[in-house]
Amino acid sequence: MAFNIAIDGPAGAGKSTIAKAFAQRLSYIYVDTGAMYRAMALYLLREGISAEDEGGIEEACERVDISLVHEDGVQKVLLNGEDVSSLIRSEEVGNMASKSAQNGKVREKLVELQRQLAARTDVVMDGRDIGTCVLPKADVKIYLTASVHTRAVRRYKEYLDKGMEADLARIEEDIEKRDHQDMNREISPLKRAADAVLLDSSDLTIEEVLDTMMEICKNKKI
Ligand code: CDP
Ligand code: CDP
Secondary structure (H helix, E strand, O other): OOOEEEEEOOOOOOHHHHHHHHHHHHOOEEEEHHHHHHHHHHHHHHHOOOOOOHHHHHHHHHHOOEEEEEEOOEEEEEEOOEEOOOHHHOHHHHHHHHHHOOOHHHHHHHHHHHHHHHHHOOEEEEEOOHHHHHOOOOOEEEEEEOOHHHHHHHHHHHHHHOOOOOOHHHHHHHHHHHHHHHHHOOOOOOOOOOOOEEEEOOOOOHHHHHHHHHHHHHHOOO
8 A cells, every 4th residue: 555645735835845855755756746737837838728718728638648757766747748847947837837727627637647646656745735635545644834924035035046036025925825826716725634734834944844744654653
C-alpha cells in the first residue's frame, strides 16, 4: 500500500518548499499539483482558449496530455511530451491557472491523474484540495498556513533575491485576492479538511516546520 501525505494551504504558506524537502527526507515522490494546473493553463494560453470558453476547455481537456516525471528526485512537467517546467512559472500562467482551475472539466482530468500517481507510489502531494477531494483517505493531512503579512514578506524576499523590484503592499493585496478566489470558488474550494492537522508556520523556520511534520507522521506511525 502506498503512503500518501497531503499538504494543502493558501499561496505562499510554504507548501512546495516544505513538501519537496519532506519528500526528500522520506524518499517519497513529491507531486506538485499546482504545476499541473499551470501546464493546463499554458496549453490554453497557447491555443488562445479563454478561461470562460467552456466548450473550448472541454475539447482541450480531451486532447491535451499532461504528465509528471521524476528524474533523480527532480520533478518535470510534460505538456504533450514537452518539458515546460520553467515556462509555467510566469505570472501570466499563474493567473490563468487560478482562473482555469475553477473549471470542472479541468479539475476532473487533473484529479484523476493525481489519484493514479498516489495509488502506485508513496507521495507527498501539495495543492488546495488534496485532503478534501483528491486523497480523502490520505494517511497524513496537513493544512499549512501563515498570516497574510508573513506570506507577503516571503514572496517579497523571493523577488528581491532574484534581483527584481517588488512592492510589499501590492503583493499583500494580491495574496488576499488569491485567497478569496481559492477559498470561495464553487468546485473544490481551499479549506481545511476536518481531519487535517493545522500547522501555522508564521513564526517557524523551514527546519522547524519539517521537524513538526516528522512528529505528526511519527504519531501516525509512518
Ligand atoms: O507553495 P506555496 O505557494 O505555499 O509557497 P512556496 O512557493 O513554497 O513559498 C514559500 C516561501 O517562504 C519560500 O521562499 C520559502 O523559502 C519561505 N519559507 C517557508 O516556506 N517556510 C517557512 N517556515 C519560512 C519561509
Ligand atoms: O502560485 P502558487 O505556488 O501559490 O500556486 P500553485 O500551487 O502553483 O497553483 C496555481 C493555481 O492552481 C492556484 O492559484 C490554484 O488556484 C490552482 N490549484 C488548484 O486549484 N488546485 C490544486 N490542487 C493546485 C493548484
